[in-house]
Amino acid sequence: MHTDAIAFAGYGTPDVLEPTAIDVPDPGPGQVRIRVHATTVNPLDLKLRSGAMAAFMPLNLPYVPGLELAGNVEASGPDVRHLAPGTAVFGAASHTYAGFALADAHRLAPIPQGMDYPHAAALPVAAEAAWRALEELDVDAGQILLIHGAAGGVGTLAVQFALARGARVIGTASATGIAHLTALGAAATTYGTGLAERVRALAPSGVDKVLDTSGADVLHDSIELAGNPDDVLTLADPMAAQAHGVRFSSGGGAGDRTADALAAVSTLHDNATLTQRIHQVLPLSQAARAHRIAEAGHLDGKIILAP
Missing domain, CATH: 3.90.180.10 (Medium-chain alcohol dehydrogenases, catalytic domain)
Known part of the structure:
Protein backbone atom coordinates (compact mmCIF):
# COMPACT_ATOMS: atom_id res chain seq x y z
CA MET A 1 0.00 0.00 0.00
CA PRO A 124 8.11 6.91 24.05
CA VAL A 125 11.56 8.30 23.19
CA ALA A 126 11.92 10.45 26.30
CA ALA A 127 10.47 7.78 28.58
CA GLU A 128 12.80 5.10 27.23
CA ALA A 129 15.86 7.30 27.76
CA ALA A 130 14.81 8.30 31.28
CA TRP A 131 13.90 4.77 32.36
CA ARG A 132 17.07 3.29 30.85
CA ALA A 133 19.24 5.83 32.64
CA LEU A 134 17.67 5.12 36.03
CA GLU A 135 18.04 1.39 35.47
CA GLU A 136 21.71 1.71 34.49
CA LEU A 137 22.35 3.94 37.52
CA ASP A 138 20.38 1.51 39.73
CA VAL A 139 18.46 4.34 41.39
CA ASP A 140 16.61 3.06 44.45
CA ALA A 141 14.40 4.24 47.30
CA GLY A 142 16.09 6.48 49.82
CA GLN A 143 18.84 7.63 47.47
CA ILE A 144 19.44 11.22 46.40
CA LEU A 145 19.49 11.61 42.62
CA LEU A 146 20.77 14.78 40.96
CA ILE A 147 19.33 15.36 37.47
CA HIS A 148 20.82 17.99 35.17
CA GLY A 149 18.39 19.34 32.59
CA ALA A 150 15.55 18.15 34.79
CA ALA A 151 12.93 20.45 33.25
CA GLY A 152 13.38 19.03 29.73
CA GLY A 153 11.41 16.18 28.24
CA VAL A 154 13.71 13.37 29.40
CA GLY A 155 14.48 15.11 32.68
CA THR A 156 10.82 15.64 33.55
CA LEU A 157 10.10 11.93 33.16
CA ALA A 158 13.29 10.93 35.01
CA VAL A 159 12.18 13.10 37.94
CA GLN A 160 8.78 11.39 38.03
CA PHE A 161 10.20 7.87 37.64
CA ALA A 162 12.76 8.48 40.40
CA LEU A 163 10.19 9.91 42.80
CA ALA A 164 7.94 6.92 42.12
CA ARG A 165 10.86 4.68 43.16
CA GLY A 166 11.12 6.52 46.46
CA ALA A 167 14.26 8.47 45.65
CA ARG A 168 14.79 12.10 46.58
CA VAL A 169 15.43 14.25 43.49
CA ILE A 170 17.40 17.46 43.05
CA GLY A 171 17.01 18.97 39.60
CA THR A 172 19.02 21.65 37.85
CA ALA A 173 17.37 23.86 35.26
CA SER A 174 17.21 27.39 33.92
CA ALA A 175 15.48 29.94 36.11
CA THR A 176 12.26 29.48 34.14
CA GLY A 177 12.20 25.73 34.88
CA ILE A 178 12.47 25.91 38.66
CA ALA A 179 8.73 26.23 39.33
CA HIS A 180 8.05 23.27 37.03
CA LEU A 181 10.47 21.07 39.00
CA THR A 182 9.18 22.04 42.41
CA ALA A 183 5.63 21.33 41.22
CA LEU A 184 6.79 17.81 40.31
CA GLY A 185 8.10 17.31 43.86
CA ALA A 186 11.83 17.82 43.26
CA ALA A 187 14.19 20.23 44.95
CA ALA A 188 15.61 22.55 42.32
CA THR A 189 18.45 24.93 41.60
CA THR A 190 19.81 26.78 38.60
CA TYR A 191 22.77 26.07 36.33
CA GLY A 192 25.97 28.04 36.18
CA THR A 193 28.80 29.17 38.41
CA GLY A 194 28.44 27.92 41.97
CA LEU A 195 26.32 24.92 40.97
CA ALA A 196 28.13 22.49 43.30
CA GLU A 197 27.72 24.82 46.27
CA ARG A 198 24.00 25.26 45.58
CA VAL A 199 23.49 21.50 45.35
CA ARG A 200 25.42 20.98 48.61
CA ALA A 201 23.11 23.46 50.30
CA LEU A 202 20.26 21.10 49.36
CA ALA A 203 22.24 17.88 50.07
CA PRO A 204 25.04 18.62 52.57
CA SER A 205 26.42 15.05 52.40
CA GLY A 206 26.44 14.99 48.61
CA VAL A 207 24.30 12.91 46.28
CA ASP A 208 24.16 9.19 45.54
CA LYS A 209 23.68 9.26 41.77
CA VAL A 210 23.80 11.86 38.98
CA LEU A 211 22.00 11.83 35.63
CA ASP A 212 23.01 14.42 33.03
CA THR A 213 20.48 15.07 30.27
CA SER A 214 21.83 18.55 29.50
CA GLY A 215 25.35 18.14 28.10
CA ALA A 216 26.10 21.48 29.79
CA ASP A 217 29.66 20.83 31.04
CA VAL A 218 28.48 19.57 34.43
CA LEU A 219 30.35 16.27 34.70
CA HIS A 220 33.28 17.54 36.80
CA ASP A 221 30.95 18.97 39.44
CA SER A 222 28.80 15.84 39.22
CA ILE A 223 31.71 13.52 40.05
CA GLU A 224 32.67 15.78 42.95
CA LEU A 225 29.12 15.68 44.32
CA ALA A 226 28.65 11.93 43.86
CA GLY A 227 32.17 11.01 44.96
CA ASN A 228 32.58 8.35 42.27
CA PRO A 229 32.49 8.58 38.46
CA ASP A 230 30.71 5.20 38.38
CA ASP A 231 27.67 6.91 39.93
CA VAL A 232 27.42 9.49 37.13
CA LEU A 233 25.76 8.86 33.77
CA THR A 234 25.19 11.20 30.85
CA LEU A 235 22.71 10.84 28.01
CA ALA A 236 23.98 13.94 26.25
CA ASP A 237 27.77 14.16 26.06
CA PRO A 238 29.74 11.07 24.94
CA MET A 239 33.02 12.94 24.45
CA ALA A 240 32.92 14.52 27.91
CA ALA A 241 31.91 11.17 29.38
CA GLN A 242 35.03 9.58 27.98
CA ALA A 243 37.21 12.45 29.18
CA HIS A 244 35.83 12.26 32.73
CA GLY A 245 35.52 8.49 32.97
CA VAL A 246 31.75 8.45 33.48
CA ARG A 247 29.14 6.35 31.75
CA PHE A 248 27.39 7.35 28.53
CA SER A 249 24.16 5.64 27.53
CA SER A 250 22.83 5.84 23.99
CA GLY A 251 20.32 2.99 24.02
CA GLY A 252 19.41 0.92 20.99
CA GLY A 253 19.82 -2.81 20.44
CA ALA A 254 19.81 -4.97 23.54
CA GLY A 255 19.84 -1.85 25.73
CA ASP A 256 16.42 -0.69 24.53
CA ARG A 257 13.96 -0.35 27.43
CA THR A 258 10.91 0.84 25.50
CA ALA A 259 8.51 -1.80 26.80
CA ASP A 260 9.40 -1.15 30.45
CA ALA A 261 9.30 2.62 29.91
CA LEU A 262 5.83 2.52 28.34
CA ALA A 263 4.59 0.44 31.25
CA ALA A 264 6.08 2.93 33.69
CA VAL A 265 4.47 6.00 32.10
CA SER A 266 1.17 4.14 31.88
CA THR A 267 1.35 3.50 35.63
CA LEU A 268 2.05 7.17 36.31
CA HIS A 269 -0.92 8.12 34.12
CA ASP A 270 -3.22 5.61 35.78
CA ASN A 271 -2.16 6.95 39.20
CA ALA A 272 -2.89 10.52 38.00
CA THR A 273 0.73 11.53 38.70
CA LEU A 274 2.01 11.91 35.12
CA THR A 275 3.01 15.43 34.11
Missing part, protein backbone atom coordinates in the same frame (compact mmCIF):
# COMPACT_ATOMS: atom_id res chain seq x y z
CA HIS A 2 1.01 3.66 -0.40
CA THR A 3 0.82 6.48 2.11
CA ASP A 4 1.57 10.18 2.14
CA ALA A 5 4.74 11.11 4.00
CA ILE A 6 7.35 13.81 4.52
CA ALA A 7 10.91 13.01 3.43
CA PHE A 8 14.20 14.64 2.50
CA ALA A 9 16.13 13.64 -0.62
CA GLY A 10 19.27 15.52 0.41
CA TYR A 11 20.76 16.96 3.58
CA GLY A 12 20.20 20.60 4.41
CA THR A 13 17.92 23.13 6.05
CA PRO A 14 14.33 22.34 7.04
CA ASP A 15 13.30 23.32 3.52
CA VAL A 16 14.59 19.95 2.22
CA LEU A 17 11.56 18.32 3.89
CA GLU A 18 8.99 17.73 1.18
CA PRO A 19 5.79 15.74 0.67
CA THR A 20 6.16 12.34 -0.95
CA ALA A 21 4.40 9.00 -1.28
CA ILE A 22 5.98 5.83 0.12
CA ASP A 23 5.23 2.13 0.14
CA VAL A 24 4.15 0.61 3.45
CA PRO A 25 4.52 -3.18 3.24
CA ASP A 26 2.35 -5.65 5.05
CA PRO A 27 3.59 -6.33 8.59
CA GLY A 28 5.92 -9.28 8.95
CA PRO A 29 6.49 -11.51 11.99
CA GLY A 30 6.44 -9.48 15.19
CA GLN A 31 5.28 -6.34 13.39
CA VAL A 32 2.13 -4.23 13.16
CA ARG A 33 1.09 -1.53 10.71
CA ILE A 34 -0.06 1.63 12.46
CA ARG A 35 -2.33 4.36 11.14
CA VAL A 36 -0.38 7.32 12.55
CA HIS A 37 -2.42 9.97 14.35
CA ALA A 38 0.53 11.79 15.95
CA THR A 39 4.30 11.78 15.77
CA THR A 40 6.95 14.19 17.10
CA VAL A 41 10.03 16.23 16.31
CA ASN A 42 13.08 14.90 18.16
CA PRO A 43 16.63 16.31 18.22
CA LEU A 44 17.87 13.31 16.23
CA ASP A 45 15.43 14.17 13.43
CA LEU A 46 17.10 17.56 13.10
CA LYS A 47 20.61 16.10 13.10
CA LEU A 48 19.76 13.46 10.51
CA ARG A 49 18.10 15.97 8.20
CA SER A 50 20.94 18.50 8.45
CA GLY A 51 23.61 15.92 7.67
CA ALA A 52 25.29 16.35 11.05
CA MET A 53 25.11 12.59 11.60
CA ALA A 54 25.92 11.55 8.03
CA ALA A 55 29.43 10.30 8.90
CA PHE A 56 28.08 8.12 11.71
CA MET A 57 24.61 7.20 10.44
CA PRO A 58 24.57 7.28 6.64
CA LEU A 59 21.02 7.19 5.30
CA ASN A 60 19.41 5.76 2.21
CA LEU A 61 17.87 8.83 0.59
CA PRO A 62 15.14 9.89 0.27
CA TYR A 63 14.56 9.38 3.99
CA VAL A 64 11.37 9.65 6.06
CA PRO A 65 12.23 10.86 9.59
CA GLY A 66 10.43 10.06 12.83
CA LEU A 67 11.10 7.99 15.94
CA GLU A 68 7.81 7.65 17.82
CA LEU A 69 4.09 7.60 17.23
CA ALA A 70 0.59 7.18 18.52
CA GLY A 71 -2.18 5.72 16.43
CA ASN A 72 -4.28 2.65 15.76
CA VAL A 73 -3.25 -0.84 14.73
CA GLU A 74 -4.36 -1.29 11.14
CA ALA A 75 -2.92 -4.77 10.55
CA SER A 76 -0.92 -7.28 12.60
CA GLY A 77 1.79 -9.74 11.66
CA PRO A 78 0.94 -13.44 11.71
CA ASP A 79 2.34 -14.02 15.21
CA VAL A 80 1.06 -10.86 16.94
CA ARG A 81 -1.87 -11.72 19.18
CA HIS A 82 -1.91 -8.99 21.86
CA LEU A 83 -2.43 -5.97 19.55
CA ALA A 84 -5.59 -6.54 17.56
CA PRO A 85 -6.55 -4.28 14.64
CA GLY A 86 -8.17 -1.11 15.93
CA THR A 87 -6.17 -1.00 19.18
CA ALA A 88 -4.94 2.49 20.07
CA VAL A 89 -1.20 2.22 20.70
CA PHE A 90 1.89 4.33 21.32
CA GLY A 91 5.55 3.50 21.10
CA ALA A 92 8.81 3.66 19.20
CA ALA A 93 9.03 3.17 15.45
CA SER A 94 10.95 4.44 12.44
CA HIS A 95 9.81 6.63 9.52
CA THR A 96 6.80 7.99 11.40
CA TYR A 97 6.41 11.24 9.41
CA ALA A 98 3.75 9.39 7.46
CA GLY A 99 0.12 8.36 7.44
CA PHE A 100 1.06 4.72 8.11
CA ALA A 101 4.17 3.16 9.62
CA LEU A 102 5.45 -0.28 10.55
CA ALA A 103 6.51 -0.97 14.13
CA ASP A 104 7.81 -3.87 16.16
CA ALA A 105 4.98 -5.01 18.41
CA HIS A 106 7.25 -5.34 21.46
CA ARG A 107 8.02 -1.61 21.28
CA LEU A 108 4.33 -0.64 21.46
CA ALA A 109 1.75 -0.57 24.22
CA PRO A 110 -1.96 0.27 24.42
CA ILE A 111 -2.55 3.97 25.05
CA PRO A 112 -3.75 4.44 28.64
CA GLN A 113 -7.42 5.26 29.00
CA GLY A 114 -8.04 9.02 28.87
CA MET A 115 -4.73 9.91 27.15
CA ASP A 116 -5.00 11.56 23.72
CA TYR A 117 -2.80 10.83 20.69
CA PRO A 118 -0.55 13.92 20.94
CA HIS A 119 0.33 13.30 24.60
CA ALA A 120 0.88 9.60 23.93
CA ALA A 121 3.15 10.29 20.95
CA ALA A 122 5.30 12.64 23.02
CA LEU A 123 6.28 9.94 25.51
CA GLN A 276 4.14 16.28 30.59
CA ARG A 277 4.21 19.36 28.40
CA ILE A 278 3.50 19.86 24.70
CA HIS A 279 4.94 22.92 23.00
CA GLN A 280 2.79 22.92 19.85
CA VAL A 281 0.73 20.68 17.59
CA LEU A 282 1.16 21.19 13.84
CA PRO A 283 -0.07 19.30 10.79
CA LEU A 284 2.49 16.94 9.26
CA SER A 285 2.46 19.10 6.12
CA GLN A 286 4.19 21.79 8.20
CA ALA A 287 7.12 19.57 9.20
CA ALA A 288 9.63 22.10 7.84
CA ARG A 289 8.13 24.82 10.02
CA ALA A 290 8.22 22.45 12.99
CA HIS A 291 11.94 21.80 12.42
CA ARG A 292 12.63 25.53 12.27
CA ILE A 293 10.80 26.05 15.57
CA ALA A 294 12.73 23.19 17.16
CA GLU A 295 16.06 24.53 15.94
CA ALA A 296 15.27 27.96 17.41
CA GLY A 297 15.09 26.32 20.83
CA HIS A 298 13.38 27.55 24.00
CA LEU A 299 10.74 24.82 23.79
CA ASP A 300 8.63 23.94 26.79
CA GLY A 301 7.70 20.49 25.50
CA LYS A 302 7.55 18.32 22.39
CA ILE A 303 6.39 19.56 18.99
CA ILE A 304 3.70 17.21 17.72
CA LEU A 305 3.02 16.48 14.06
CA ALA A 306 -0.46 15.23 13.20
CA PRO A 307 -0.78 13.42 9.83
